[in-house]
Structures are given as C-alpha cells and as structure tokens.
Amino acid sequence: MKVRKAIIPAAGFGTRFLPATKAQPKEMIVVIDKPLIQYTVEEIVGAGIRRIAVITSRGKTALEDHFDRSPELESFLEEKGKIELLEEVRTIAGLAELSFIRQPDMLGLGHAILMGESFAAGEPVAALTPDDIYDCAVSCTRQLTDAFEEFGATVVALGRVDEEGTRKYGIIKVKKKISERVFELADMEEKPGPEKAFSDLAILGRYVFPPEIFAAIKATPPDSRGEIQITDAIRVLLDRQPVYGVLFEGKRYDCGHKLGFLEGTISLALKHPEFGEPIRKIIRSLLR
C-alpha cells in the first residue's frame, strides 16, 4: 500500500532547549535559515507525501503561520523587487497540504501519534519527530516508505549508538538480518540503558505504520510516568505482525538539544553553497 500521509508530533515543551523554547516552539528553532519543522516537511515531501498532520499544543501557532500564505510580506517583497525572497516565501506555503491537530494533554509520543488516527483514516502513515535533521541523498522517509511498500508492515529507522545512546533511545533486538541494512525485529525496549540493551541498534524518530498501529496504541498501558510510549505500542503490534528496521543511509543531526543543534548548524553550514567557504575561513581563524 502506498504511503500518502505523514504525522509530525510537535506538541512537546522542548525542555532540552530552554530558555530558547520558553516563548517559542522548539520546532521553530532556526538552523542556518529555516526552522527545524521545515526540514521535516521537506523530508516528507522528498518521499512523495503531501498530506501532513502536525500535532500541536498551546503556544504553537507560529508553526501554522510559517506554512501559511503571508500576503502583507509578499506584497512588501514584491514592491521592493526582492523576487528571490518572494518566491521562497511563497514556496513554503505550497510545499504540502498541512493540517494541525491539538493534543490537549502531553501524554507521550504514542498518544501524540494516536491524535492523528482520524487524519490517517485507515491508511498507512509515516511519523517523524521534528527534532532531527536527516541529511540524506535519498530522503530518510523515502528509504522507509520503500521498505514499507515491500514488506507491508511497520518500518522504523535505525542507527547505531554508543552506551549513552541506550539511555536516550528505544533499542531493538534483531530476529533476522534480511540484508546489510534491513532487519526483522524480535523485540524492543524504550531507553533500557547499557546493562539491559539488546543491541547497539536504536530506533530513531522515523516510522512508517500500517493502520493497525492505532489499535495497538489504544491497547498499550501508560508507563511509570503516565505516558504512552510508541515503542511499547510497536511491541504490542509485534505480537500480531512483523516489524522491520532500516539502517538509514545518510547523516542525522539531533537538533532538539543544544550540542546536537550546534553540530548540525556547523555541519550544514560547511556544506552550504553560500556559507561553506566563509564559515570554513571563520572556523580556521578562530582555531588559530
């Protein structure tokens, strides 16, 4: 079944990025010249998906405004003859078909994805956390939807992590290695820590789900903090159908925390056609 829809859970407080996120959604934090959420939307569009539901909460209206038309700004840019900027601003509003769904209480990533059930309306959906920028030759979401179309079952993006990563991510147990990059999963555990980790393969914030995920989320009990974890819901699904993982090809920057944001900003600036050379010079002179 073709994947035509995607969900972006964007309701969280962004506590890892305070004080920047006190009065501004963390998804609007800018890397080079675009907010994080625009990178996510562009990745989704790169997988041929145009229908996107963003799960938001109070204080996140900037997300809606960013993807809306801006007639005053557009006429101002037109009058001033700033045609390139005008085109860029207009393109954002036409990137995709976005809907916004409010999550009244923040009850975990699983619960946030459940808010998109009626949007999915019985179709498979991709789900992407907007904290990360994936810098890939082929959109990371496309790498997952290709696998989903082959297997017809849940696909998660995987990455290798160190000990510290086992405390930050869901960790998987492999049932079968299908190819160099594709695995069938036997089990998974949310943030197990190094002693209990099944492997060094972590579930990153990219998923493609069949419609059955929503029943699985509803059947998932909340964790000790009262949150419904998507990892636990995938585990419920695993009793009923296979789940696959794809070691994605490319680079991921976890920009939802300060050091990852700095790494992402510097790395992407170094690759940027306009800023690459000057930033290299600046860094060299600072290190001298």
Ligand code: G1P
């Ligand atoms: C969530 C998931 C976790 C996954 C991570 C990827 O955790 O629950 O399984 O590894 O995203 O970023 P969070 O970062 O919301 O705590």
